[in-house]
Amino acid sequence: MATATAPPDERVATTGPVARLLKRPEIGALIAALVVFLFFALTTETFATPAGASTWLQTSSTIGIMAVAVALLMIGGEFDLSAGVMTGFTGLTVGVLTTHWGLNIWVAIVVALALALAVGALNGFMVMKTGLPSFIVTLGTFFVLQGIDLALVKLIIGQVAIQGMSNVPYYDQPKKLFGSTFEVGGATIHVSVIWWIAVTIIASWILMRTRAGNWIFAVGGAQGASRQVGVPVFRTKIGLFMTTAFAGWIVGMLVLFRTSTVQSNTGIGQEFIYIICAVVGGCLLTGGYGSAVGAALGALIYGMVNQGIPYSGWDSNWLKAVLGVMLLGACLINNWVRKRAENAR
Amino acid sequence: MPAPLLQLTGIVKEFPGVRALDGVDLVVRAGEVHCLLGQNGAGKSTLIKVLAGAYQPDEGEIVMDGEHAHFADPQAALAAGIATIYQELDLVDGLSVADNIFLGHERSRFGFSRVSDSNRAARELLVSLGHPEIRPSRETGSLSAAGKQIVSMARALSRQAQVIVMDEPSAVLDPDEVGGLFRVIEDLRASGKAIVYISHRLEEIRRIGDRLTVLKDGRTVAADLPARETPTSELIALMTGREVSAEYPRRTTPLPDAEPLLVVDGLGRTDEFEDVSFSVRPGEIVGLAGLVGAGRSEIVETVYGARRADRGTVTVDGRTLRRGSVDAAVAAGLGLCPEERKSQGLVLDEAVYRNISLASLPRFSRFGATRDSAERSAAHEASRTVDVRPDDPDRVVRTLSGGNQQKVVLARWLLRSCRVLLLDEPTRGVDVGARSEIYTLIRTLADEGLAVVVVSSDIDEVLGLSDRVLVVADGRVVHSGPSAEIDAHNVLDRILASNESSHESEGDAA
Numbered sequence: 041m042a043t044a045t046a047p048p049d050e051r052v053a054t055t056g057p058v059a060r061l062l063k064r065p066e067i068g069a070l071i072a073a074l075v076v077f078l079f080f081a082l083t084t085e086t087f088a089t090p091a092g093a094s095t096w097l098q099t100s101s102t103i104g105i106m107a108v109a110v111a112l113l114m115i116g117g118e119f120d121l122s123a124g125v126m127t128g129f130t131g132l133t134v135g136v137l138t139t140h141w142g143l144n145i146w147v148a149i150v151v152a153l154a155l156a157l158a159v160g161a162l163n164g165f166m167v168m169k170t171g172l173p174s175f176i177v178t179l180g181t182f183f184v185l186q187g188i189d190l191a192l193v194k195l196i197i198g199q200v201a202i203q204g205m206s207n208v209p210y211y212d213q214p215k216k217l218f219g220s221t222f223e224v225g226g227a228t229i230h231v232s233v234i235w236w237i238a239v240t241i242i243a244s245w246i247l248m249r250t251r252a253g254n255w256i257f258a259v260g261g262a263q264g265a266s267r268q269v270g271v272p273v274f275r276t277k278i279g280l281f282m283t284t285a286f287a288g289w290i291v292g293m294l295v296l297f298r299t300s301t302v303q304s305n306t307g308i309g310q311e312f313i314y315i316i317c318a319v320v321g322g323c324l325l326t327g328g329y330g331s332a333v334g335a336a337l338g339a340l341i342y343g344m345v346n347q348g349i350p351y352s353g354w355d356s357n358w359l360k361a362v363l364g365v366m367l368l369g370a371c372l373i374n375n376w377v378r379k380r381a382e383n384a385r
Numbered sequence: 386m387p388a389p390l391l392q393l394t395g396i397v398k399e400f401p402g403v404r405a406l407d408g409v410d411l412v413v414r415a416g417e418v419h420c421l422l423g424q425n426g427a428g429k430s431t432l433i434k435v436l437a438g439a440y441q442p443d444e445g446e447i448v449m450d451g452e453h454a455h456f457a458d459p460q461a462a463l464a465a466g467i468a469t470i471y472q473e474l475d476l477v478d479g480l481s482v483a484d485n486i487f488l489g490h491e492r493s494r495f496g497f498s499r500v501s502d503s504n505r506a507a508r509e510l511l512v513s514l515g516h517p518e519i520r521p522s523r524e525t526g527s528l529s530a531a532g533k534q535i536v537s538m539a540r541a542l543s544r545q546a547q548v549i550v551m552d553e554p555s556a557v558l559d560p561d562e563v564g565g566l567f568r569v570i571e572d573l574r575a576s577g578k579a580i581v582y583i584s585h586r587l588e589e590i591r592r593i594g595d596r597l598t599v600l601k602d603g604r605t606v607a608a609d610l611p612a613r614e615t616p617t618s619e620l621i622a623l624m625t626g627r628e629v630s631a632e633y634p635r636r637t638t639p640l641p642d643a644e645p646l647l648v649v650d651g652l653g654r655t656d657e658f659e660d661v662s663f664s665v666r667p668g669e670i671v672g673l674a675g676l677v678g679a680g681r682s683e684i685v686e687t688v689y690g691a692r693r694a695d696r697g698t699v700t701v702d703g704r705t706l707r708r709g710s711v712d713a714a715v716a717a718g719l720g721l722c723p724e725e726r727k728s729q730g731l732v733l734d735e736a737v738y739r740n741i742s743l744a745s746l747p748r749f750s751r752f753g754a755t756r757d758s759a760e761r762s763a764a765h766e767a768s769r770t771v772d773v774r775p776d777d778p779d780r781v782v783r784t785l786s787g788g789n790q791q792k793v794v795l796a797r798w799l800l801r802s803c804r805v806l807l808l809d810e811p812t813r814g815v816d817v818g819a820r821s822e823i824y825t826l827i828r829t830l831a832d833e834g835l836a837v838v839v840v841s842s843d844i845d846e847v848l849g850l851s852d853r854v855l856v857v858a859d860g861r862v863v864h865s866g867p868s869a870e871i872d873a874h875n876v877l878d879r880i881l882a883s884n885e886s887s888h889e890s891e892g893d894a895a
Contacts, residue, residue, distance in 0.1 A: 115479075249498050251491040257479045258488055265475030268439070268459035269540070270489030329479045 065322025066334030068373050072320070072366075073337050073344070080348035087344075087351050090227030097229065100343025101236035102127075102291045104336045106310070107317035108236075108243045109287035111335035113280045114318050115247070117260035117327025118167060118174035120281060121311045122159065122181040126288025128306030129185050130156050131296040132193050135202030145210050153289050159185070160285025164278035174281075182311065189304045200304035205296065219297030232294045236336065239287065243332035256280065261328025316363055317342055320370040341366070388451070390415045390579050391467070391548050396445035398431055403787050403814060405431040406442070407603035411581075413548060418570060418580045420590045420612050423600035424624050424677070424842055429552075429583050432600070436550050436581070437469035438462030450547070460489075468541030469550040472557070474533045476540075478526030483507035485525050486540045510539040514569050530557040531565065538569060549573065550581040555589055567593050587617060599623045621676070621877055625844050633849030634821075634828040640852065643667050646836040647719075647805045649688055652697035657683045658860035661697070663853075665805065665836040670827065672851030672868065673840045674876050680860040681840045682724050685807045688838070689721040690714040701805060715744065717805075720798030722791070724809040724840075730794050731782050738764035738778035740793050744801045767796040771826055788812075788819035795826060805836045812846060824850055844873045858883040 081088035087096075106123055113120055130152040137148035163181055167174045194200055205211065220231045247253040255276040258266040267273050288307075296302050319325065320341060321334025342363070350356045391413040398406040406428045413419045423429050434440040435447075438456030447454045449465050456462040462469070476485045483503045484491075492503040507521035516535045519528065525536060534554060541549050551570075555563045570580055570593055584590060590597060594612030598605055599620065607623050645664035652661040658680035665671045673681045686692045688699050693709025700706070701717040723730045731740055741764035742749060749760035765778040771792040773785070782793060791811060798806055811827065812820045827850060831837050841847045847854055848868045856864035858880045864871070 249500070251493045251498055254480060254484050254488060254491060254498070257484075258477045261477035261479050262475055265477065266488065268437070268463075268475065270460045270463070328477060 064331065065329060065374075066331045066337055067322075068370065069321045069334045069337035069341065072370070073341050076341050076344050076348070080344060080351060084348065084351040087348055090225060092347070092351065094227040094229055096343040096347035097227075097233050098343075099346050100340045101230065101232040102294055103310070103313060103317060103342055104236045104339030105232070105239045105287050105291050105294075106284070106314045107321070107335040107339040108240050108332045109284040110314040111318035111321060111323050111330050111332055112243055112247070112256060113284050114315070114323045114325070115260045115327060115330040116256045116277060116280045117263065118277060118280065119178060119315065120163065120284040121175065121178040122163065122185055123178075123284045123288055123314055124307040124310035124312075125182055125185045125189065126156060126159065126285055126307065127291040127295060127310070128189050128302060128304065128308065129159075130289045130292030131302035131306060132189055132202065132304065134293070134296055135205055135302055136193060136196055138208045139202060139204050140197050145208055145214060149214060149293065152292065153286070156285040156289040156292075157282050160282035161278055163285070164281035167281070168274050168277055186308060189306075193304050202296075202302050205300045205302075214293070215297045217297075218293040219300075230298065232298070235290060235294065236339075239290070240332055240336040247332055252276065252279070257328055259327075313342060313363070316367045319374075320366060322374060324374070338370075389413065389448070390450060392448040393436075394446050394448075396432070396435060396442045396447075398435060398440055398442050401784060401786075405603055406435070408605070409445070409600065409603065410605045410608055411598055412609065413579045413581055415547070415579050416574055416577045417595040418574055418582050418593050418612075420594035420597035421581060421583045421600065422587075422590065422597050422620065422624060427600040427624070428603040429600060431603075433469060433471075433550055433552050433583065436462065436467055436548075438467075463544050463546070466545060466547035467550065468544055468546035468548070470534070470537045470541060470552065470554060472552045472554075474530070474537050474557070476525050476533055476536060478524070480525055481521065482511075482519060482523050482525055482528070482536050482539075483521035485536055486510065486521075486543050488540070490544070506543070507539065510542050511535065513542070513572075514538055515565075515572065516569075529562075531559075531562040534558070534566065535569070538573075546578070548579045548581060550583070552583045554582070555584060555586065563589070587620060601625075618877055618881060621881075622873075625676075625842060625873075634825045636828075636852060638832065640666065641668055646702055647688075647838070648698075648700040650698050650700070652684070652687060652694055652699065654683065654687055654692060654695050657692075658687075658857070659696075661855075661857075661862055663855055663862075663865065665838060667804070667834045667836050668831050669853065670831050670837040670839060670851040672847035672854045673838065673857055674844050674847040674854055675842070675857035676880060677842055679857045679880075681842075681857050682809050683860075684857070685721065685809055685838060685840055686723075688714075689719055689807055691721070715801070715803075718803050719805045719807065720744070720801060720803035721807045722794045722798070722809060722811060724813065731790060733783040734781060736779045737768055737773060737782055737785070737793055740782050741767050741778075741796045741800055744797050763800060764796070767800040768793065770799060771796045772822070786819065787814035788823060791815055791823055792826065795830070799830070803835070805838070806830065807838045807840075809840045810842065811839060812841070812843070820846075844876050848873060848876070856880065 086092040106127070110120060110123055133152040133155055134145070134148045137143040137151060138145050159181060163174070163178050166172065166177045190200060218231065221228050247256060255266070255271050258271050259273050259276050263273060295306060317338030318330065318335040321331060321336070321338035323330030323335065345362055346359055349359055349362070389412045393409060393411040396406050396409040397404070409428065409432055421429055421432070431440065435442050438459040438461050441457070447456070449467070454465050456465065477488065480488065486507050487503050492499050492506065504521040511517060511519050511521065514535055519532055519535060525533065528536065534557070538549070554566055558566060573580060582594060590612050597610050597612045597615070599607040599610070601624060643666050646667050647665040649664070650662050653659045661684055663671060673684060675681045683692060687694050690706065690709055690711040690713060698705050701719065704717060706717055707713040732743070738761050742760045761778060768778055769776065773789050773792045773796065782790060785793065808827065812823055815823060827837060827839070839847060839850050848871065851868050853866065854868045854871065855862050856876050856879050861883070863883045864879045
């Protein structure tokens, strides 16, 4: 595509580094992230300052952890609409268990993790056993969890937000892990950024360098064929649903220990933002294609736009409209690039 | 002759409503290319799936390497040494070539891919297939169809396959790519592998095949024929000939001396067929005989307006139809029962009565809303006329047998009170025993004054059913006359003669 010389035989052609780069799914998101950064850096005063950067990096990080997990699932050909509410569910679990029932905080965190993984496994199990689309199955679990977060929490503690979290014994220990900050060049960086980077690196490495990564591409791209050659389709898909639930747990903990509270409606409405970030990062809705780094970049774009809009003095309610335009734009560009790539064969 | 590597005896596979395989025998030896020949619907695809372990046969036995084999799933077949390369190449576009080759049996240690190892092994396989230019690290989606086929073969070799089943491998290739494919197949044969090669192109079978087995109606009708020497006429007769001779209801009343209802004049579509003219009177059945690819289906679909004619006219009852308009054709009283009932004709998950009333909905609707009870009773009546069994208008069409599905399509056009019925392969997927019923029904409809056009690749069927027959070869009508004055051999002779005269004899025989 971008190589200047026309190779004599496409099969023996060595593709140049530029052409190879352009074929990566995350390239569009990388360019878009640079454009968004430059735009807000040049048009606003605060965006490119250390304080500004720490704000949008923090927003990007929690969205990004989820977006990366959701991207893996989408490459595997499935959706998880319960991913957003999972972040609230795990935080509330820890909050209720510790503040109301006085359970040890570490035990509560482990219980929340176990519950999250169980819900993830249940999602996967239902999808694989019933053959229903994951969109429907996880829409169901989404609403069930949403109801539990509101009704059950209210039933137990009489209100819809956790209070007194910081008085829980040993609160400081997990706070170091999930809620601390550190200084880099004048910017206060939240530990969630480290989690975000770590999750992205691990996910990329799984996708590119492990057997499980092959399986994820295979079950998303050609499920029937994968089964025929012996890919453990069932295990792979359940593992993917458990991965998004696991990410939901991480983000639930990050939110809980950063703010010392969590509300019953935490995470609701975020599930689509994760999908948008994954798609902006190059994932196809049909599965079998995408990248973890792309999804992380998609989240970075989201975080920058999310903070850039108020910095510019615009009404922050425009955010959703901008996101919609970004999603459509990303899909159209991805579509166009893929068509060109196919024609170039 | 070496001992058989793979031997299938009396394989039977039944699906609800149809017996797809009804006693298939197949013997494959090491170091040979064994061709499997048969028309569409003869059971080739089902047999492939049995070999691949995707279907388990209901009866019969499979012996591989002298041992009884039972393939519970595709992996069991792979483990036994049978690899299948499907027509729609089942590779994962998003993975690299090497990853595709080793998918499911990755070279890894503790779950971590050993990329350089698998790339090296993939390269060795690709080199051994004569295609060193395919880079193992390349994204598979960017390869051509021919390249993907090579990757599929490398995958088969990576599993130490002894038998490689190839389902119409040339269908996705350009002519010069076919040459490359054949070179690879010859190398595989020389190295002692057995290839089961499925195709309906006789020319290819002659070039690459050693021996062949012919399937018809789910049965082996001839086995172990020499692929190169068996005369074409014999092969075609085996594929198209009727084993169980069905009863064809002959005309009982003389044809009324009426004006033709359907007149087709000089119809042509560039690159498909040319200069097709015929007329059908009320009560008359006209048959189009010819092999697959001759242009029969294209002709009826053009008459129906589903394809737009480039030249010529279609006239119904004196009125010329607008070209390429199905609406105009249906309004004038034409009805088509297409070749692919399941994909083109029926809504499989809907009730029988819904399928019947589909073409007549305006009649049952007022202000855009359908009147369900009227629709239901009228449809029920039509389904009784054609004797759909069981007599249950609410039954889902998918659960009916092939023959009864065909009757549903016929009932649809009866309800529409159509006057000209175009039937494309009316007995495809219909059990041999149930065919006479369809024949009787078609004859009854004609006796009631319908003009009927029947298309079939089963020459006996066309001759037995119709009053007049047109023989189509290579997009041209090469013969036309009363069916009683010609027999199947004559029809084949005329088709073959026209094939030989057109110097680019494709040999497309099924």
